Amino acid sequence: MxxxxxxxxxxAVSLGPELAASAAAASYDLQAYRFQAAPEQLRPPRVVRVGLVxxxxxxxxxxxFVEQRxxxxxxxxxxxxxxxxxxVQVLCLQEAWHMPFAFCTREKxxxxxxxxxxxxxSTRLCRELARKHGMVIVNPILERDEAHGDTIWNTAVVVGNNGNVIGKHRKNHIPRVGDFNESTYYMEGNTGHPVFETxxxxxxxxxCYGRHHPMNWQGFGLNGAEVVFNPSATVGELSEPMWPVEARNAAIANSYYxxxxxxxxxxxxxxxxxxxxxxxxxxxxxxxxxSSxxxxxxxxxxxxxxxxxxxLLVADLDLNLCQQIRDKWGFRMTARYDMYAEQLGRYVRHDFQPQVIKDPSL
Ligand SMILES: NC(=O)NCCC(=O)O
Incomplete structure (x- = not known):
């Protein structure tokens, strides 16, 4: 499976008895694994230890609120x-990790x-911890953008291993499903599909909701991502059957972790x-x-x-696997981006007509 x-x-990889004991005492799940790539003759393995919280x-x-935070x-x-x-060298936290996911309420x-x-x-805390551990931290927060009249965004801030802010990405797709009334609070992101070279x-x-959009995953792949994080907040009744499928399929389709x-x-x-x-x-x-x-x-x-x-889920990822799988399956090489671009160019026009060829005998 x-x-x-x-x-x-x-x-599975052991992180040692001490870490296991402190996780048990503090009542959090701790697991660790290793993904391998085939040995190569011209490149050494490129193993990075990555964590999810x-x-x-x-x-x-x-x-x-101050106590909650x-x-x-x-x-x-x-x-x-x-x-x-x-x-761990690169760590990602969950969507809006620093607050309750109150967007169901519509209360301002x-x-x-x-x-x-x-x-x-929250960024100050991540910067301190990134410096302390020499670790890149992806810090997904609710962002207040004072420079643009207090516009609110759902943003992932990428903090470098020296405690510096490398950059940020704002959530592209805002859900309008179930109690996910997020469009009451923040706008569709305006940062494209940046890849951060750490x-x-x-x-x-x-x-989160961007995981239902294959072209959103693709955008990060086209910009050269080797690992894409999907910090989310989603509930059982709505999405649990989709959860094991979507991120796994994105990894396959885009040749990244x-x-x-x-x-x-x-x-x-x-x-x-x-x-x-x-x-x-x-x-x-x-x-x-x-279920991360x-x-x-x-x-x-x-x-x-x-x-x-x-x-806390830890995994050693040999990044060489990305190129090996691209070379084996050739998904990127065989894609017809020119054809897709042409169709999308037509689709976004107001006078678009679907290309349907009707059986003349109907
Ligand atoms: N946070 C968020 O976008 N949730 C939407 C629900 C889902 O994508 O499963």
Whole structure:
């Protein structure tokens, strides 16, 4: 079910008894794996240790906002420190990790959690931890863009291993499904599909709902990504059957690794809200089912983190596998981008007519 990596299942790796004991004591899931590539004659292996963090909220949504944020910061600091001790070189946190996923409520007070991408409290924490551990940290936050009249974005800030901000990417696709009323809060991103060249490889970030859009995944591939993260917040009833498929398929289709991260836990809000579907008003989104995992370009994947627990998933990725799979399958080489570009050029025109050839006998 989880595929074959160089002819074998993806192997588990031990991070040592101390880290295992501290994860058990602090009640978070800790798992580690290794993806291999075939040995080459002209290139040495290019192995990078990558981590994914899934976290629940750690204070009730009725607590003062400063306490809510601090409680999550304290928990995430604990897990990032463990990632540092495990030698993780690139780490990605989940979507809007620093706050409850309050976008179901449509209440505007939650925008108080939005912060500067460059200098807000969550970025400052990530910069400190990145410097401390010499680690690249992908920091997906709710961004307040003061320079543009307090526009709010859903943004992943990429912090370099020296604690510097390398750049940011803003979520391209905003959901309009179920209780995901995110369009009430922030705008469709305007940063394209940037790939960040870090000390440990070229990375991209496809934020949550963008995973349903194959061309969004493709954009990062065309710009040369070797690892694409998919920091998410999604609930069981809505998307759990899709979760194991989409990120794994993206890794195959684009010949890169994917690290898919989902929030965990059930978050209950003070005021009931409706879904506009005639069902009774309710106070929670449903269960964020965690289940973060890595997928590789050769269709292999790791097992998932827990459905109901915070967690740290570590994987050693040999980045040479990306080129090896591109050479084997030739998906990039055989794609017909000129033909797709021509069709898309026609499709976006107001006078577009679908190319349908009707059976004349009908
Ligand atoms: N956060 C977010 O975009 N969620 C939408 C639901 C989904 O994509 O499963």
């Amino acid at each position: 989880y595929g074959w990596n160089c002819g074998k299942p993806v192997a 899934q976290n629940s909220i750690h204070a009730p949504t009725t607590a003062p 601090q409680a999550i910061h304290d928990r995430v600091r604990q897990i990032v420190d463990a990632a540092g001790a495990a030698g 007070q939650w925008t108080e959690f939005a912060e500067s991408a460059e200098a807000g409290p 000390a440990f490889g070229k990375i991209g970030v496809n934020i 994917v690290g898919a991260i989902n929030r965990v836990g059930t978050e209950t809000f003070p005021n009931a809200f409706t879904s506009g579907d005639g069902k009774p008003a309710h106070k929670d989104f449903g269960h964020f089912y965690g 995992y890595f997928a590789a370009p050769d269709a292999s994947r790791t097992p998932s983190l827990a459905r109901n627990k915070d967690g």
